[in-house]
Amino acid sequence: MNEAILRVEGLEKFFGGLRAIDTLDFTVAAGKIKSIIGPNGAGKTTLFNLVTGVFPLTRGVIEFQGRAIHGLKAHAIARLGISRTFQTLELFGNMTVLENVMLGRHSRSSAGIFSAGLRLPGMQKEEKEIREKALAELQFMGLGDKSSGGATSLPLGEQKLLEIARALATQPKLLLLDEPAAGLNMRETGNLSETILKIRDRGITILLVEHDMSLVMEVSDEVLVLHYGRKIADGLPRDVQRNREVIAAYLGEEAEDA
Amino acid sequence: MSRTGIGPSPIDFPTKMTFTSQLIQFLFTGLTLGSIYAMVALGFTMIYNATGIINLAQGEFVMLGGLVIVFFTMILKIPLPIGFALTVTLVTLVGALFERLAIQPLKNASVITLIIITLAGSILFRGLAMFLWGKDPYALPPFSGGNPWHFMGASLQPQIFWILVITVLVVCGTAFFFNRTLVGKAMTACAFNPLAARLVGIDVQRMVLLSFALSAAIGAIAGVIITPITLMDYERGPLLALKGFSAMVLGGLGSGAGSIIAGFIIGILESLGAGLISSGYKDAIALLVLLAVLWVKPSGLFGSAEASELKKF
Amino acid sequence: MSRKDFWPLLFITLGIAVFPIVAGGSEYSISLLVFLGINGLTTMGLSLLMGYAGQISLGHAAFYGIGAYSSGILTTKYSIHPLIAFLAGIFLSAIVAFLVGKPTLRLRGHYMAVATLGFGEILFILFNELSPLTGGPSGLSGIPALTFLGQPIEGSAYLYLVWAFVILVLIFSLNLINSRVGRALRAVHGSELAANAMGVDASRYKVQVFVVSAIYASMAGSLYAHFVTFISPSSFSLMFSILLLMMVVIGGTSTIWGSLLGAAVLTLLPEYLRAFEDFDVLVYGIILMVVLLFMPQGILEGLRGFMERKRGSQSKSHE
Numbered sequence: 001m002n003e004a005i006l007r008v009e010g011l012e013k014f015f016g017g018l019r020a021i022d023t024l025d026f027t028v029a030a031g032k033i034k035s036i037i038g039p040n041g042a043g044k045t046t047l048f049n050l051v052t053g054v055f056p057l058t059r060g061v062i063e064f065q066g067r068a069i070h071g072l073k074a075h076a077i078a079r080l081g082i083s084r085t086f087q088t089l090e091l092f093g094n095m096t097v098l099e100n101v102m103l104g105r106h107s108r109s110s111a112g113i114f115s116a117g118l119r120l121p122g123m124q125k126e127e128k129e130i131r132e133k134a135l136a137e138l139q140f141m142g143l144g145d146k147s148s149g150g151a152t153s154l155p156l157g158e159q160k161l162l163e164i165a166r167a168l169a170t171q172p173k174l175l176l177l178d179e180p181a182a183g184l185n186m187r188e189t190g191n192l193s194e195t196i197l198k199i200r201d202r203g204i205t206i207l208l209v210e211h212d213m214s215l216v217m218e219v220s221d222e223v224l225v226l227h228y229g230r231k232i233a234d235g236l237p238r239d240v241q242r243n244r245e246v247i248a249a250y251l252g253e254e255a256e257d258a
Numbered sequence: 259m260s261r262t263g264i265g266p267s268p269i270d271f272p273t274k275m276t277f278t279s280q281l282i283q284f285l286f287t288g289l290t291l292g293s294i295y296a297m298v299a300l301g302f303t304m305i306y307n308a309t310g311i312i313n314l315a316q317g318e319f320v321m322l323g324g325l326v327i328v329f330f331t332m333i334l335k336i337p338l339p340i341g342f343a344l345t346v347t348l349v350t351l352v353g354a355l356f357e358r359l360a361i362q363p364l365k366n367a368s369v370i371t372l373i374i375i376t377l378a379g380s381i382l383f384r385g386l387a388m389f390l391w392g393k394d395p396y397a398l399p400p401f402s403g404g405n406p407w408h409f410m411g412a413s414l415q416p417q418i419f420w421i422l423v424i425t426v427l428v429v430c431g432t433a434f435f436f437n438r439t440l441v442g443k444a445m446t447a448c449a450f451n452p453l454a455a456r457l458v459g460i461d462v463q464r465m466v467l468l469s470f471a472l473s474a475a476i477g478a479i480a481g482v483i484i485t486p487i488t489l490m491d492y493e494r495g496p497l498l499a500l501k502g503f504s505a506m507v508l509g510g511l512g513s514g515a516g517s518i519i520a521g522f523i524i525g526i527l528e529s530l531g532a533g534l535i536s537s538g539y540k541d542a543i544a545l546l547v548l549l550a551v552l553w554v555k556p557s558g559l560f561g562s563a564e565a566s567e568l569k570k571f
Numbered sequence: 572m573s574r575k576d577f578w579p580l581l582f583i584t585l586g587i588a589v590f591p592i593v594a595g596g597s598e599y600s601i602s603l604l605v606f607l608g609i610n611g612l613t614t615m616g617l618s619l620l621m622g623y624a625g626q627i628s629l630g631h632a633a634f635y636g637i638g639a640y641s642s643g644i645l646t647t648k649y650s651i652h653p654l655i656a657f658l659a660g661i662f663l664s665a666i667v668a669f670l671v672g673k674p675t676l677r678l679r680g681h682y683m684a685v686a687t688l689g690f691g692e693i694l695f696i697l698f699n700e701l702s703p704l705t706g707g708p709s710g711l712s713g714i715p716a717l718t719f720l721g722q723p724i725e726g727s728a729y730l731y732l733v734w735a736f737v738i739l740v741l742i743f744s745l746n747l748i749n750s751r752v753g754r755a756l757r758a759v760h761g762s763e764l765a766a767n768a769m770g771v772d773a774s775r776y777k778v779q780v781f782v783v784s785a786i787y788a789s790m791a792g793s794l795y796a797h798f799v800t801f802i803s804p805s806s807f808s809l810m811f812s813i814l815l816l817m818m819v820v821i822g823g824t825s826t827i828w829g830s831l832l833g834a835a836v837l838t839l840l841p842e843y844l845r846a847f848e849d850f851d852v853l854v855y856g857i858i859l860m861v862v863l864l865f866m867p868q869g870i871l872e873g874l875r876g877f878m879e880r881k882r883g884s885q886s887k888s889h890e
Contacts, residue, residue: 052768054764054767054768073767073772074767074768075766075767075768075769075770075771075772075773078767078768078769078770079770083768083769084768086764086765086768090762090764090765091761091762091765092757092758092761092762092765092766093761093762094757094760094761094825095754095757095758095761099757102751102754103754103755103758103769103771104769106751106754106755106758106769106770106771107769107770107771109751111750111751111752112752113747113752113779116746116747116750116751116752116753117743117744117746117747117750118746119746119750123750126751127750127751166769167769170769170770312681312684312685314684360860360863363864364863364864364867367867369679369680369681370621370625370627370680371863371867373627373680373681373684374820374859374863375860375863375864377629377813377816378856378859378860378863379856379860381813381852381855381856381859382853382856382857382859382860383856384852384856385850385851385852385854385855385856385857386853386856388849388852388853389850389852392849496688496692496809497692500685500688500689500692503685504689507682507685538696538699538700539696539700541692541696542692542693542696545689545690545692545693545696546693548685548686548689549686549689549693552674552675552682552685552689553674553675553686556678556682
């Protein structure tokens with residue numbers, strides 16, 4: 001039985017006079033992979049930013065596991081079990097690959113200034129755990145042997161994988177991936193496809209924003225199409241693919257006259 | 259004599275002065291101070307609008323203006339008008355040089371680095387001034403006669419009117435420059451979107467240089483006109499910069515008109531505070547305004563909250 | 572602390588231990604090193620704030636002053652035990668840092684810089700104006716020396732005391748840096764957006780590190796007060812805040828060792844500039860400019876880069 005792990009209802013977001021999201025309703029079923037597609041500027045990243053609490057919504061309700069999360073601060077939402085990657089990579093360039101992922105364990109650990117500064121035994125034990133879990137995620141993403149390099153010294157494709165490893169380290173129940181395939185070549189995208197499915201197999205629900213249609217079609221259980229901040233389709237991949245309004249939105253008016 | 263040297267402090271009032279006269283006195287002192295703060299704020303705003311940088315050396319342009327004109331008119335005995343022009347030219351060159359040598363090379367550095375480089379500039383100018391002029395304050399004779407005018411019981415030095423008139427001229431000139439000339443509009447365009455500005459053919463580098471040069475010029479003018487009243491010493495810069503910054507923030511970041519109005523507000527508040535409450539704490543008034551604005555409403559009186567969120571500080 | 576921090580730490584500890592002997596008991600050299608230690612204590616805190624957490628403070632002399640005046644006033648006017656006065660200073664600094672830090676660290680870049688500058692200036696005005704308490708511009712004198720079992724701690728003994736503080740705080744700081752807390756701070760610096768998204772309460776950590784840096788400065792201020800026995804507001808002016816900032820920037824913001832190096836350079840340098848009293852501000856300005864333009868990572872990183880290049884060219888010449 002798949003209940004909705006994420007529920008969005010009546011969502012609206014205005015930036016001054018600009019309407020970025022327009023009365024959006026949708027749900028994400030637990031354990032599934034849902035993709036959000038749409039032309040550029042459709043509001044996809046804004047949606048992610050609203051769900052993760054980067055900025056406040058204008059109107060509406062966002063519920064995670066039955067609990068309202070709109071209005072919560074970003075770090076509190078992360079603690080509840082939602083994690084994400086960024087369209088424009090937001091790695092910690094001042095830390096190593098391993099430290100980036102170790103940071104992901106922050107909300108699952110608790111050492112404070114005193115126990116850290118005095119290096120109390122509890123803190124040392126926790127550090128060891130953090131390190132081990134971080135390495136495990138790096139290995140899962142295939143970066144196990146690159147742990148000691150600087151995060152930004154990795155090639156772009158691997159940096160994107162690193163961001164995913166970091167997000168996984170937070171032990172999320174819902175993972176938001178913002179254009180993970182952007183900038184990847186075909187082989188890398190293929191690997192990414194497999195990795196996304198493996199993440200799903202770990203029991204993590206995935207919400208994916210993507211432009212790469214082959215990736216979307218390959219992994220998605222459901223597809224939501226946004227256009228000018230409005231939902232114009234929401235359902236099985238092959239149904240969405242054939243939806244006239246969706247085609248028109250992508251190709252412009254000509255498709256309708258065709 | 260109060261610390262600024264402008265106007266009497268509570269103890270020097272002759273007992274015959276009515277409360278109204280005192281208020282008028284404070285008002286004019288406040289307008290005088292306000293003019294300087296307004297001009298410093300204007301200088302800040304110009305550079306900020308063109309580059310997104312806050313130039314922590316802004317106060318030093320004022321300081322240099324005051325000290326350099328003393329050198330020209332008192333030491334070299336050059337007539338005041340020529341000395342004025344030479345001073346402004348020289349300090350403008352200093353500002354331009356500063357931009358070329360210190361700001362330009364670091365144009366891609368982080369915000370913190372840019373803050374520190376303007377801070378370094380401020381220290382450098384201060385050190386230079388201390389080396390060349392020592393630590394003592396210098397005086398400049400008032401532009402026209404020394405006898406105070408009497409107005410409703412208040413005693414006003416004529417220099418005050420020079421200050422107000424010149425300030426108004428500077429403000430009008432700047433407004434004209436930014437709103438009516440192509441160059442001025444180009445400068446404003448650069449701050450909003452340097453890339454777009456470049457794409458339409460605006461030479462962003464030159465605009466940045468121009469903004470520093472103009473700010474230095476305005477600062478120098480402020481320094482020249484205020485020195486007859488408050489004297490000038492090598493350390494005057496930082497406090498002036500802080501107060502000018504308070505004005506800029508109070509008026510709303512990036513708003514030229516706002517900065518000017520806010521400058522006068524702060525000047526008057528400070529004068530009233532010094533006169534009615536205590537002159538020791540008068541500097542704290544502008545600083546408290548600064549903190550209050552930054553902590554409560556960083557967009558200031560005339561700025562919009564959204565616009566200040568978007569600024570790439 | 573990590574393995575590579577162990578050797579410099581050992582070197583410093585041994586160096587300080589033997590210094591009085593090496594210096595031949597020269598009071599001048601010993602006091603120089605005392606000041607170096609005191610400044611280093613403050614800059615370590617600033618390094619955590621600026622280098623690791625990526626924030627800025629142009630008003631840290633204020634906390635140094637709070638520590639100094641707390642120790643000074645409580646021990647002279649109220650005959651309170653120095654240790655209690657020391658703790659009072661820490662407590663007061665922490666509270667002020669918390670109250671000021673919360674609204675200030677929400678601001679970005681330039682705003683934060685100017686707000687801390689304004690705050691520092693306000694404290695400076697307070698030190699000057701609250702004469703009945705602080706002695707005003709003429710200062711506060713007669714601050715008692717610290718004693719241990721009835722004997723005053725001075726000379727080399729004070730050197731050891733100050734550096735014991737420095738070393739313990741250094742170890743604490745290094746532990747902090749290499750921990751979950753340190754990673755959180757560095758994450759806030761690297762990308763506040765991502766840090767928040769990964770569950771780090773960036774605002775809280777920024778305020779916490781600000782409070783920690785204020786506590787370090789307060790401790791340094793107290794140690795300073797008992798050493799010089801006379802304090803006046805001019806020691807806690809904007810110029811000192813800028814000097815502290817310069818120490819961190821010049822030494823190198825990327826590591827805490829950089830801040831100690833910077834403290835060393837800018838504590839020892841003025842001694843050479845004594846003869847050129849009119850020069851000193853100018854020289855500071857020039858040094859800061861030169862470092863920012865040509866060695867923006869600071870002297871420590873500059874040296875390290877230089878060493879690595881030499882090693883690289885040496886191994887090449889063996890081919």
